Amino acid sequence: MNFPRTALSAALMLATPTVFAQEPATTAASGTSVASTPAASTPAASTPAASTISPGTSHTLDRVEVSGIRDRLQLDAPAPTASRLGLSARETPATVQTLTQEDLQFKGLRTARETFADIPGAIAGNVPGNPAVVMMRGFSGNAVSILQDGVRVSTSTVVQRDTNTWHFDRIEVIKGPASVLHGEGALAGAINKVTRKPALDGTYVDALLSGGSFNTSTIAFGANVQMNEQLAVRMDVSQLQSDSLYDVDNNHTRARGLTGSVLFKPTERLSILVAVDHYADRYDSTYQGVPLVQASVAKDPSGILQSANGLVIDKALRHRNYNPDGAYSNAEETTLRSRLDGALGGGWTWNADLTAYTANRAFVLSDTQTFVAPTASFPGGSFNRTLQRFYHDHQFWNARTAIANDTTLAGLRNRFTVGVEYNHTDFSSLRQSAPSSAVAAVDPWHPVVGSFPTGSSVYTAGNLNYDSVLQTRSVFAEDGLKLAPEWLLVAGLRYDDIDLSRTVTNYNASTDPAQVGAVQSARPQYHPLSWRLGSTYDLSRTLTLYAQATSAAVPVSSMLLQSIANTSFKLTQGRSAEAGFKATALDHRLSLTGAVFYIRQTNILTRDPADASLTVQGGRQSSRGLELNAVAVLTPALSLGAGLGYVDAKYDKLIEAGGAVRTGHRPINTPTSTANAFASYAVPGTPLTLSGFVHYAAGFYTDTANSIHVDGHTTLDASMAWKTSRDTTLTLRGRNLTNAFYGEYSGYPTTNVYLGAPRSVEVSWLARF
Structure with missing residues (x-):
């Protein structure tokens, strides 16, 4: 029996049992088996028993709802980021966590930084040279590997951007050293961004x-x-x-x-x-x-x-930005796989x-x-600024x-x-x-x-x-x-x-x-x-x-x-x-x-x-x-x-x-x-x-x-x-x-x-x- 996909609604997924709805369908009785569910989670039967259907005939089934609780920590789901043996998260001798697309929508996690900061035991920040940098288990920067569909392109401090999360089917996290799977780096763990992919389950x-x-x-x-x-x-x-x-x-x-x-x-x-x-x-x-x-x-x-030197955060500067006009950070990246x-x-x-x-x-x-x-020019103090132009x-x-x-x-x-x-x-x-x-x-x-200088003569440092x-x-x-x-x-x-x-x-x-x-x-x-x-x-x-x-x-x-x-x-x-x-x-x-x-x-x-x-x-x-x-x-x-x-x-x-x-x-x-x-x-x-x-x-x-x-x-x-x-x-x-x-x-x-x-x-x- 094929069940159509339910709506991508994490609020329903988290707050209620998972519900698979079967619309009225025609099926041949001969040789057909119907998936069974625990009686405690199945509504009162509304379809005739199979024995009442004559062989060789067809019958239109009424709507059937099958309920079941989804394991939100997905302990029995495969954990490919943590092992290539096809082990489930329960079988893997490590801390393995997964945020699905439903989780991202339910929690309102729009970007990579927001998502990484939601990982228990981790924080994340948007340092311009390293957007969505992660601290996990006491280590950060190049000690945390960021993967794209299981492939480590380079150190996270080089490649990671604060990506829109719409394109990810799930974010898989393995805590602790993962070099045995993903090479140098990965001392504190690895985060795998798994892109949405086609499914043979309809249009x-x-x-x-x-x-x-x-x-x-x-x-x-x-x-x-x-x-x-x-x-x-x-x-x-x-x-x-x-x-x-x-x-x-x-x-x-x-x-x-x-x-x-x-x-x-x-x-x-x-x-x-x-x-x-x-x-x-x-x-x-x-x-x-x-x-x-x-x-x-x-x-x-x-x-x-x-601070030991008398410095403080002034709330009056909450919305200020001191970059010269014309400053920016950007990236364009393309992957073929x-x-x-x-x-x-x-x-x-x-x-x-x-x-x-x-x-x-x-x-x-x-x-x-x-x-x-x-100083006389700035009686309230001032900010000295340096400039950089880095290109990759x-x-x-x-x-x-x-x-x-x-x-x-x-x-x-x-x-x-x-x-x-x-x-x-x-x-x-x-x-x-x-x-x-x-x-x-x-x-x-x-x-x-x-304004940000456009010439090269100022770059003497x-x-x-x-x-x-x-x-x-x-x-x-x-x-x-x-x-x-x-x-x-x-x-x-x-x-x-x-x-x-x-x-x-x-x-x-x-x-x-x-x-x-x-x-x-x-x-x-x-x-x-x-x-x-x-x-x-x-x-x-x-x-x-x-x-x-x-x-x-x-x-x-x-x-x-x-x-x-x-x-x-x-x-x-x-x-x-x-x-x-x-x-x-x-x-x-x-x-x-x-x-x-x-x-x-x-x-x-x-x-x-x-x-x-x-x-x-x-x-x-x-x-x-x-x-x-x-x-x-x-x-x-x-x-x-x-x-x-x-x-x-x-x-x-x-x-x-x-x-x-x-x-x-x-x-x-x-x-x-x-x-x-x-x-x-x-x-x-x-x-x-x-x-x-x-x-x-x-x-x-x-x-x-x-x-x-x-x-x-x-x-x-x-x-x-x-x-x-x-x-x-x-x-x-x-x-x-x-x-x-x-x-x-x-x-x-x-x-x-x-x-x-x-x-x-x-x-x-x-x-x-």
Whole structure:
């Protein structure tokens, strides 16, 4: 019996049991089987018993509704980001979390940053040079890998953008080291953005229209067209635009996407997917956060920040933007990919992925805005500004193939996969910077921002071109052995052969004209070996315990942008141990997961204790903590959910310039605890669903000296969703309803803090035709 797809309405999915509706249909009685459901969740039978239908005749069935509770933590769903063995989230000895497209719509998560910040134990910020940067389990930047449909293009600090989420079927998250699956990096985890793809389940159109505060609007459409039983096509287009998602002056924002794919399944044993994705974004006068000022001159000083040098956040500067006119950040990226999946018989399967990617990015902005004490020209103080123009020309391609088998060894079920991967990157980046003397200082409260210089003569602080060719050859293997019906042992191994050719050309004539065009080059090679060993044990059908030990390898800085000096350093090493549980209860109406973890990174850069002018390896950073997640469908109308993360992160050994000892200090942008919760109630007898969302993050430091502290914050969102028809939902949403004034993330320099968006409202219309 084929059930048509239900509406893309997360309010209904979360607040009520999942309902599959069968419209009146004609079926032959002879040889037809009807799916059975538990009697407790099936309405009174309204169809004749099969025995009353004469063979060879047809009968029109009445409408049948089949209800069932969906496991919101998806413990029994496949977790491909966390394993290539086809393991479910419950079988995987790691913390695995998934945000589906329904979840994104239900929670109102419009962008990558909003989505990443909703991951328990994580926070995210929109640093202009690294939009949607993530801190997870005490580590951030290039220690968190961002994947596109399972492929890591490069370090997240290079490729990640604050993408519109309409194009993603789901966001998959694996916590803890994942180098054994996805190569260097991934010390704190990996986030996989999985694009919507065609389905052989009919023809339909999805649509989303929304509008709200700060002139923010979204228009998005998608169509799935089933051509026949073997062929389907999907295409999605979207545009999000806003005067500013942060309600900041001169910060017009737009993000566009166009994705399309074709699925061909000529037989049950072969599947072919071909897809193309194109994304473009632009942020005018990128928001650098609010610069701190001396308390003595602040007009409306806030108490949310404490500093050792008397600097404060002035609430009077809440909406100010100090970028010169003409500053911007943008990116255009296109990905072409194909995937083949084949069943070879005898439990053997084979797959192959081919990905080609190209991107152009620009970062033209005032990257540093520093407070200067009052002078005769500026009696209230001023901001000195520096300028930068960074450009990326990025090409990448990746080929990966693997063979897998699900078989029996000595009476025990064994699943294994082995594969190879090769990728090639050509990357060029012109990086120009100008001193504060190149642009006029501005009055903090009455800024005349001026225009961004278009000539090249002002870029005397730095004018370098980085050319990189990176080749990586990898071999990987995983195995999952069922030692007993309830006991699974999982192991993985990956070897990477990394060959980097780096050339840096100096175009800066101000230092030494004879050195203009001088070239430095290096060709480092790295050979990391990453591993994982873990186990899951089912104490019962609903409770699983797990533990694992893993490793990771991470460069000392972004591999494509590290200085020639840094190419001489080895990869840092990461080790982690984790243990936890995954459980369901109350007939799968309650899902629970919990984990404790420890991560240590060694060989980070520090200063030589005997000579602080020398940079050496030998520093250490670690984190330990716990995470809990729970979702409960208490009644057909009421759903609750909550997530909690706690992390104790510190530098175990770190000396900085001048011999400053940071040992024992907490890393920047690392709150000790984060939490989120939701409650959703479908008002009986009406098409109305009421939902509330709470987010909390403890305070964080903006500097390794731990001298500037930003207080924690709590925000409250709420929505009212009115189901105008079975496949259409109208939602009124409010964000930050208490209008909390809070710091979201710190930027560059450490005296800039990104402020969270003030209270806003939005109306959206979501439909499927």
